[in-house]
Amino acid sequence: MHIAVLAGDGIGPEVTSQAVKALRALAANGPQFTFTEAPIGDAGYDQTGDPLPEATAELAERADAVLFGAAGTYESDLRPPEARGGHALLRLRKRMDLFANFRPVFAFPELIGASTLRREVIEGVDLVVLRELTGDIYFGQPRGIVTEGGERVGFNTMRYTESEIRRVAHAGFKAAQQRRRKLCSVDKANVLETSALWREVVIEVARDYPNVELTHQYVDAACMLLIRRPRDFDVIVTGNIFGDILSDAAAMLTGSIGMLPSASLNATGQGLFEPVHGSAPDIAGKDLANPLASILSAAMMLRHSLGQPEAATRLERAVRRVLAEGLRTPDIMEPGATQVGTEAMGDAVARE
């Protein structure tokens, strides 16, 4: 199995190398991997003048799966898109047509004490946000800033075709079938035409999945329910912008952004696997970053793109054992636990 390793910027290389270490440890008595590294983000721009070098994009398309770190830094965020490290990821997602972004949110029993939320709310939380990733107001045309009647006006277009909605709805129902068979579609159908169509199409698709219970929530109500009764959710399917916001909110249920993996898949099953977090320039190069989001992303890669569910489970169990032993990076530190750095956390998971 050939894995493209695009570690990128900031803590990207630090955490991604821990995931590669864990995969190598699994290979000692399991699936075999070859890894090819390539630059992306500011690293790509500095080496080739393009944040997404053509050779990197081709490698990603050719590989069985992509393990991604993070792209961009605060400095490059201010440059025009063609010189902006973070823009590379948007381009790669679009180019590989990675429309289905799965962000699982799982409250590790070993970590409940590290969360700032009440135990009775988060205990047992196990949900997945499925965010559509290639459409919506982030890409819709027309968009721009113009002058009208003597003042500037900014505008974007929220746009979905029914085929775009249908394919992500199918992905949502299929994910629900593998889990607790509950799908909640989140929209704003009371005010937005895009959402009215979204809801109609999701209801049509539901006919193919009679064993899945479909519910609908407006995005504002969904935010409230997510904080108040997160256990009620199994799979949430939603558009690009609502999914962006909801998944960051849901992320905080578990304690740290450093714990959260994600998978972005296309129709052929190809995928890009990455931690939800960014390049964290504030802690880069200091051996402080939590590598577990990257390691858990590698587990998702094993399960969803490489057909290795047993290896995925082994890796997830190793993470839980290390947490049970009391090892903690600073972001999840709690009284009585043992604080370790990025490398030591990666070593512990590899050992387990």
Ligand code: NAI
């Ligand atoms: P961020 O996720 O990089 O950092 C937010 C906060 O979380 C920081 O305080 C950071 O120290 C902490 N944090 C993040 N990951 C952590 C980890 N593994 N362990 C411990 N603490 C962790 O988000 P921010 O600050 O908004 O963005 C930083 C840069 O990353 C920006 O240039 C942004 O454009 C880029 N970015 C890239 C993403 C990607 O490649 N997928 C996603 C989000 C941001």
Ligand code: MG
């Ligand atoms: Mg976000």
